[in-house]
Amino acid sequence: MLALSAEGILPKVDYAIFADTGWEPAAVYKHLDRLETEIARSAGIPVLRVSSGNIRDDALDPNHRFASMPLYILNQDGKQGMTRRQCTGEYKIKPIKKKVRELLGYPYPQRIPKDVLVEQWIGISTDEFHRAKDADVRYMKNVHPLIEMGWSRSDCTRYLASLGLADTPKSSCLGCPFHGNAQWRHIRDTSPEEWQDVVEFDAAIRKGNARANATGNKLLGQAFLHRSRVPLSEAPIDHVTAAERAALQDELTDVYELEHGVAGGCSPWACRGEVDAPAQDDFGLTS
């Protein structure tokens, strides 16, 4: 959308905002720099980077409140669960809203007058139109230009390739539990340091986030990044196991999703909702 706007195919936007969780793959930060210098700057579109902190550091810091990631839980009785996803709201939606208010001249907690409205573009293509949602605040109106143009995902990739951006990486936290096997393999096979990083993180959250443990709200089961609920370093990321295939019958998911990740993953205002097992309120509330 930024390129379409910069090229004049779509109207010129006032700003492009990137919500940084602090734990994107290096390729994403590199790509963002490229977008900024090669596309946005010459078109006069400021790229604003906003952040609520570093999600990886926060999860491991006993002194920091942590908005939980959607982790796969194995309870003591063998039942499976998931922790509620709060991270998209905390690390993406919150800093974007904060910046928008600031740009409008009404930083929180100031009241925004009724006639002040910002148009917010969300890059959802026609194949995922069901993810298009309205904003949850009166001063924002969500607009979906790709859907209005009738563009599918392949139209987008063709367009990006025509700009020399065929290698556009997918944005998400390096250790997002919504990754499918293909994404985990990609990290393992192309970036040993990043693989080491996610394997270490996976081991570090086995007993839940540091804050919950420090405050006595212990997780009574175990938490994992991979849906198989085994340590990431041993998880079956090269193939779908028979157990996973059998479990599909009870879940709103399919083999495609196991390979490519949760459809929609982590997009502000376009969440897909919970993944498989019922969400648990938070760490420590399970038995």
Ligand code: SF4
């Ligand atoms: S990418 Fe995953 S871990 Fe990161 S904020 Fe989104 S849902 Fe949470």
